[in-house]
Amino acid sequence: MANRSLKYFHYGKYHLEKVGHEYANYIKSGNLLKNGPWSVMDIGCGSGRVLQEVLIPLLKPSISEIVGIDMDSNMIEFCRSKNQNPMVSFHTMNITDEKIPLYLQNRFDVLFSSYCFSHVRNLRLGFENCSKLLKKNGELFFIFQYKTHALYTTYKKMSGIYKWKLFTKEYNSFAPHFIGAEPEVELKSIIKDAGLTPLHHKFEPDFCIDLTKRQLLGIYESLDAKIDELPEDLQKDYRRDFLEIMSEVTNVDFVDQDSLDESIKFNVPTVCLHVKNIDL
Known part of the structure; x- marks a missing residue:
């Protein structure tokens, strides 16, 4: 629904500082601004805030195009409604689709993604499709949450x-990414199986964000597409159970409406990943 897209645009800014910092370091270390122009994709663009407020300011004028994709068609329509940049286009696509459109294959110099691959159930297929999107010697720089996933655990x-x-x-059988004893080994194996070459990564299990409980709840509610599938007469009961279970999963009380404006420090275990599609 359109109101979920607007809600995510409003609340989904918890990661802008982190993403901006990591993207800027990557762009500087790779001298991206001295070369180009680049064809760029933002995978899991959501409401478009990272693309419009982080990527374009960091990369301009070293870009020929930026394509944003998201599996949520409502998010894509929202992005299109706010976009006025002719170099930017948005497409509804799931990175784990069995077939990648031919017009997107071998097209991109750099793929970016911020806190999207946390939601990708089949990481191997996701990275295999990334290799199809990239030109030879193209790169990807991803940031995503691992080890925990409150929304999908609530669904479980x-x-x-x-x-x-x-x-x-x-x-019902969901498990978050990289919960084993050797997440680095698991990550490298997935990337290599996709035909890609890992260049650098860092796991940050203690990374936290500062926000209010209301903001955190707004993020999860804006991502909760399940409620759209429900008949209206079930939505009130669903939201009650959703809040109770989400509170249990996150150890954050969302049920007490009077406490929603309390500030909290919320753990978001994060991995940053730099990979290349090396022409062997």
């Missing part, structure tokens, strides 16, 4: 409730 718990099982059953 809700799949055990008969009333919501039909809507959340695909999450």
